[in-house]
Structures are given as C-alpha cells and as structure tokens.
Amino acid sequence: MQEFVEFTLGGISDGMIYAAIGLSLVLIWRGTRVLNFAQGGMAMFTSYIAIIVINAGGSYWLGFGVALASGLLLGAVLERVVVRPTTGKPPFNAVIVTLGLLILIEGVAGIIYGSKNRSFPAAYSIVGAKIGNFALGAGSSPTAIFTAVSVLAAAGLLALLFRFTPVGLRMRAAAFSGTVAQLMGIRVGRMTTLGWALAGLIGALAGMLVTPQTFLYPNSMDSIFVLGFTAAVIGGLDSPVGAIVGGLILGVLLNYVTGYVGSNLPELAGLAVLVLVLMFRPSGLFASTATRQV
Amino acid sequence: MTEAAALAVTDVVAGYGSVAVLKRVSITARPGTITAVLGANGAGKTTLLRAISGFVRTRGGQVTLDGVSLIKLAPDHIARAGVAHVPEGQGVITELTVEENLKLGLLLRTRAERAAALDDTYGKFAILADRRRRLAATLSGGERQILVIARALLSAPRVLLLDEPSLGLAPRIVAQVLDLIRRLRDEAGLTVLLVEQNARGALSIADHGVVLNLGKVVADADAATLAADVQLRQHYLGF
Numbered sequence: 001m002q003e004f005v006e007f008t009l010g011g012i013s014d015g016m017i018y019a020a021i022g023l024s025l026v027l028i029w030r031g032t033r034v035l036n037f038a039q040g041g042m043a044m045f046t047s048y049i050a051i052i053v054i055n056a057g058g059s060y061w062l063g064f065g066v067a068l069a070s071g072l073l074l075g076a077v078l079e080r081v082v083v084r085p086t087t088g089k090p091p092f093n094a095v096i097v098t099l100g101l102l103i104l105i106e107g108v109a110g111i112i113y114g115s116k117n118r119s120f121p122a123a124y125s126i127v128g129a130k131i132g133n134f135a136l137g138a139g140s141s142p143t144a145i146f147t148a149v150s151v152l153a154a155a156g157l158l159a160l161l162f163r164f165t166p167v168g169l170r171m172r173a174a175a176f177s178g179t180v181a182q183l184m185g186i187r188v189g190r191m192t193t194l195g196w197a198l199a200g201l202i203g204a205l206a207g208m209l210v211t212p213q214t215f216l217y218p219n220s221m222d223s224i225f226v227l228g229f230t231a232a233v234i235g236g237l238d239s240p241v242g243a244i245v246g247g248l249i250l251g252v253l254l255n256y257v258t259g260y261v262g263s264n265l266p267e268l269a270g271l272a273v274l275v276l277v278l279m280f281r282p283s284g285l286f287a288s289t290a291t292r293q294v
Numbered sequence: 295m296t297e298a299a300a301l302a303v304t305d306v307v308a309g310y311g312s313v314a315v316l317k318r319v320s321i322t323a324r325p326g327t328i329t330a331v332l333g334a335n336g337a338g339k340t341t342l343l344r345a346i347s348g349f350v351r352t353r354g355g356q357v358t359l360d361g362v363s364l365i366k367l368a369p370d371h372i373a374r375a376g377v378a379h380v381p382e383g384q385g386v387i388t389e390l391t392v393e394e395n396l397k398l399g400l401l402l403r404t405r406a407e408r409a410a411a412l413d414d415t416y417g418k419f420a421i422l423a424d425r426r427r428r429l430a431a432t433l434s435g436g437e438r439q440i441l442v443i444a445r446a447l448l449s450a451p452r453v454l455l456l457d458e459p460s461l462g463l464a465p466r467i468v469a470q471v472l473d474l475i476r477r478l479r480d481e482a483g484l485t486v487l488l489v490e491q492n493a494r495g496a497l498s499i500a501d502h503g504v505v506l507n508l509g510k511v512v513a514d515a516d517a518a519t520l521a522a523d524v525q526l527r528q529h530y531l532g533f
Contacts, residue, residue: 166401169390173398176389183347183385184398184449185373 002134007259008252009128009139015251016151020206021228022235022243023155024199029237031175031195034083034094038101040225042078042200043207045105046070047216048113050208051120060121067204075200079193109218117220122212139255147209154202155244162240171195223267227254230274236284245285299360299376299452299485300325301346306355308345309509315341317509318355323453323502326483328475330500330517332493332531337506339489340382343455346487347379348372359453374402376452382461382489386438388431392422395430395441399448411448419444436467443474453485454478460492468492472499493531497521505530 021039028036050067054060082101086094124142128135138144162168173181174191181188206228207221214220231250235242250273254266261269277284301323309315315338323329331339344350346357348369357364364372373379387395396415400408416423419440425433433441439459446454456475460468476499478484490496497503503520505513513526520526527533 166397169394169397170401172390172394173387176387177385179349179381180385180387180398182349182369183373183379183381184445185370185402186398187370 003259006128006135006137006139007255009144010137011139011252011255012248013139013144013147013251014255015231015248016148017206017210017224017247018227018231018250019244019247020151020154020202020209021225022231022247023151023158023240024202024206025229025232026235026237026240026243027158027195027199027202029232031171031192032083032087032094033091034086034098035229036196036199037095037098037225038078038105039199039203040221040228041102041105041109042071042074043203043224044216044218044221045109046074046200046204047120047207047211047220048109051118051216054121060123064123064208067208068201071200071202071204071207072197073200075203076193076197078200079196083196084189084192106218113218115218117215117217120211120216123208126212143212150205150209151244154205155240158198158202158240167194223270226267226274227270230270230277233274233277234284236286239284239286242284242286301377301453301485301487302356302358303342303346304356304358306342306345306352306357308341308350308352308355310341310350314353315509316345319506319509319511320355321487321504321511321514323485323487325485326479327501328479328486328488328499330493330496330503331487331489331506332491332496332503332520333506334530334532335491336508338509339506340457341509342506343379343381343457343487343489346372346455347377373449376450377455378446378449378451378453379455380442380446380457380459382457384435384438385442386430386433388429390430391426392428392430392433392441393426396422396426396445396448399445402449411450415444415448436463436470439463439467439471440474443471443478447478447482447484451484453487455487455489457489458491459488460490460495468495472496475499493527494521494533 024039025036028034046067049070050063053066054063078101082097083094086097122143123146126138126141126143128137129140162172170186171191171194174186174188178188210224227250231247232243234246234249250270254269257269258266303319303321305318305320306316307314307318319342331342333339341350345352348367352365359375359377396412400411403411421437422441422444430441459471472495475486475488479486488496488500497517497520500517503515503517504511507530512530513520
C-alpha cells in the first residue's frame with residue numbers, strides 16, 4: 001500500500017511536468033498547426049540561463065524569473081524569425097524547421113556550456129512527507145507540491161486569459177480561423193507570436209521543474225519532450241485540459257511501470273503508450289475534432 | 295454607427311496565380327446606398343470583394359475608401375479602416391459561442407462602447423440574445439447569417455461587403471436577410487456592396503447595380519433600370 005501511494009504521488013508530480021511540456025505544444029499546435037519539436041531544447045536552454053544567474057550569485061527565484069522571461073522572449077523571437085517564413089508553405093517545412101531548431105539549440109548549448117552534466121537546484125526540499133511511519137515518497141515533497149501547484153496555476157491563468165480577456169479571444173479566433181480573425185481586424189501574426197511566447201514560458205517552467213531530477217546537459221530535455229508530446233497526444237493535441245489529464249495519466253502509469261516492473265522501462269513504456277494512442281485513438285481523449293491526420 | 299463612406303474601385307486587375315479574374319473592373323458604392331454586384335458563377339464577384347478586403351492582391355488599379363487608398367494594405371488593416379466583409383459561406387467561428395463571435399466584432403470598438411453596443415445588438419436580434427451561450431455550431435443557416443451580419447455591424451463599419459448572404463437559405467429566410475440589409479441602409483445609413491446570385495432579390499433592395507461577366511463590367515446602372523432590362527436579365531441574370 002505504501003508503495004502504491006508513493007508511486008501514485010510521484011506519478012502525479014512527474015505527470016505535471018509532462019503536462020507542462022504538453023501544454024506548451026498544444027498552445028502552438030492550436031494556433032499554427034505546427035508541432036514544435038524544439039520545445040524541449042528551448043526549455044533546456046532557458047534552464048542553462050537560469051543556472052548561470054543562480055551560480056552568479058542570484059537567488060534561485062531570480063534564476064526562475066529570468067528563465068521564464070527568457071522562454072517568453074525565445075519563443076517570440078524564434079516564431080518571428082525562423083518559423084514565420086514557413087507560413088503558407090507545405091506543413092512539412094515547419095516540421096523540418098523545428099527539428100533543425102532543436103539541433104541548433106542543442107549544438108549552441110554544447111558549444112557555450114559544454115556537454116557535462118550539471119546539477120540543478122530544486123525550489124524546495126525534495127524529501128517526501130511522512131504520516132507516522134508511513135512514508136509518502138518524493139511525490140509528497142515540497143518541491144513536488146510546488147511543481148503541481150505551479151503547473152496548475154499556469155494552466156489556470158492561461159484558461160482565464162483565453163476565456164475572459166479580449167487578447168485571449170483574439171488568440172482563439174486566430175487559432176480557429178485566421179481568415180475570420182483578419183476580417184475582424186485581428187493581427188493574426190501577433191497572436192501567433194504571442195502563442196509561441198507563452199509556449200516558451202510554459203516550456204521554461206517545465207525545464208525549471210524537471211531539471212533538478214535529470215541534471216542539465218544539452219540533450220537533457222529530449223526524453224522529457226517525448227513524454228510531454230505523448231501527454232499532448234493522449235489529450236488530443238488540441239486541448240489544454242487534455243494535455244494536463246494526459247500528463248497525469250502518463251506520469252502515474254510510468255511510475256507504476258518503474259516501481260512494479262523495472263526502473264529502466266519508463267521511456268520505453270512512454271513510447272509504447274504513444275504508439276498505442278496513435279494506433280487506436282489518434283484523435284486523443286479530449287480532441288475538439290473527430291479526426292486528425294497523423 | 296460610424297458615418298458611411300464611399301467605396302471606389304477603379305480599373306482593378308486581380309486574380310489567382312497567372313489567371314486574371316478581374317480585368318479592369320470599376321465600381322463605385324455611394325455613401326448610404328446598396329450597390330448590388332451581380333453575375334453568374336465565375337464572373338469574379340467574390341474575387342472583387344476579396345480584392346477590396348485585401349485577401350487577393352491587386353495587380354493594377356485602385357481601391358479607395360473616402361479617397362484613401364486601400365491598395366497593399368493587409369486584410370486586418372483594411373478591416374480596421376472600416377471595411378467589414380461578410381464572406382461567402384458565412385464566416386462563423388463554430389468553436390466559439392454566439393456571444394464570443396459577437397465580441398469579435400466589438401474588438402474594434404472602445405471599451406466604453408462595448409457593453410452598450412452588445413446590448414443594442416441583442417435588442418435588435420432577439421434570436422442571438424436567446425442563443426448567446428450556445429456554440430455557434432448549433433445555429434441554423436439563417437441564424438448564422440444573422441450572426442455574421444450582426445458581428446460585422448458591431449465593428450461599426452463604414453462599408454459593409456456582403457458575399458452571397460442568401461446562399462443556401464430557405465426562401466422565407468432569404469426575405470428576412472434581404473429585409474435586414476435594406477434596413478441597414480434605411481435606418482443606419484450604411485454603405486453596402488452586395489454580391490448576389492439571387493439577382494431579383496438583390497435588385498429589389500439595391501439602389502444601384504453592376505453586372506459582371508468573365509471579370510468585366512457589362513452593365514452599370516441604377517437598380518430599377520437593370521431590373522427593367524429584359525435582354526440583360528435573360529443574358530446575365532437568369533430571371
């Protein structure tokens with residue numbers, strides 16, 4: 001029973017990180033129908049910026065804030081400079097561009113920061129809570145709680161932005177129908193840039209939350225990206241709520257695999273889940289459309 | 295309502311790829327009038343509206359709104375200049391609610407104006423008030439047409455471009471839509487450029503008419519004159 005609770009809480013904590021990556025992918029997919037394969041690389045890069053700020057004597061929270069701001073800026077700049085020229089071109093162009101971006105970002109990170117693993121501080125203690133002699137595991141630690149709260153808060157703020165503000169309405173209109181949005185005087189390009197900026201911010205948040213567990217190196221976010229992508233696909237790729245639920249399902253499932261089957265299997269299990277979802281429910285659990293090409 | 299404006303299209307050449315659909319087309323819509331643009335499929339009616347609203351690049355000629363050129367402006371810029379285009383196929387965003395669709399029209403208004411303008415629209419279009427919380431996807435064809443016209447009006451346009459507003463609607467609903475367009479001119483003084491295949495209906499409410507055929511203007515006269523020209527009607531308008 002203790003193991004079950006431990007694995008479940010750990011799964012929820014990990015799932016929130018997958019959800020954050022998934023959410024960042026959904027933000028871009030909804031607005032531009034582009035799958036940003038560079039999202040993990042962007043999160044890695046902003047984590048490097050954070051560790052430099054922290055190691056230079058800034059506080060963890062200063063590094064945290066700088067990472068989020070860097071993610072926001074990086075997302076906007078990459079969309080405007082690299083991705084925008086693919087607008088109106090065959091969809092495969094954007095796919096190749098984001099894959100190229102990933103290679104570029106990881107290469108630049110390797111050149112600037114080297115390829116060695118760096119440890120990364122956590123926001124709070126990673127020691128799990130206990131109820132009497134009943135240990136709840138790392139999934140109940142202050143850092144895990146912070147992870148869950150921060151991802152849920154980010155998702156909630158995004159939901160409020162989309163649902164209740166004029167800029168959110170503009171973004172949704174631009175995502176659903178660029179033509180109608182333009183007819184209503186909406187600058188669709190700006191909305192796309194804003195979507196990428198917000199995705200960069202959420203990705204940077206995911207990087208800050210996961211890196212204490214994985215160490216930091218140029219490829220450190222690759223496997224996390226695959227799991228975040230899987231979370232987004234489970235949720236339907238179109239649905240922010242679906243990305244959160246998909247992340248939680250995946251996180252808990254992989255923790256059970258790790259705990260009960262074998263510690264080397266979670267990435268393989270994640271890929272298996274991705275393949276199974278694409279085979280049997282390609283539109284995901286929360287897709288707004290009935291079918292989607294994959 | 296913002297003051298109506300004059301829209302002038304002068305010698306416009308436009309098309310897709312190497313194909314010129316509009317060949318030196320000239321049309322003037324005077325302030326506070328309905329100008330019907332008529333013609334068969336492929337005449338260039340929709341392309342004309344798309345060229346005015348910036349979705350099709352012109353290769354020659356001039357489009358002006360009260361003397362100010364709209365050429366080379368982006369569609370969103372042209373919308374902000376006061377040209378509201380209701381496209382063929384209605385242009386409802388089905389994933390948004392009725393109210394959210396209407397609020398898109400309000401984005402060009404000042405914050406102080408928005409609430410009153412929305413209330414005013416609900417007063418005029420009770421069907422939209424009743425369905426404000428519903429997804430637009432649940433509306434019928436006629437209701438969607440009313441929604442997109444109401445949304446365009448909320449942006450306080452100076453000129454309204456309507457592309458086949460009666461397309462696919464039942465005759466009773468067509469009459470309601472045409473009556474609505476007539477009231478927009480009579481009560482609000484709006485300048486309307488109305489593209490229609492339903493020539494009889496369009497001429498019944500229009501002040502002026504232009505007939506396009508294969509991208510060229512073949513007739514340009516007041517609506518009553520066009521409606522009375524039996525030869526023109528039989529050749530180009532099908533009634």
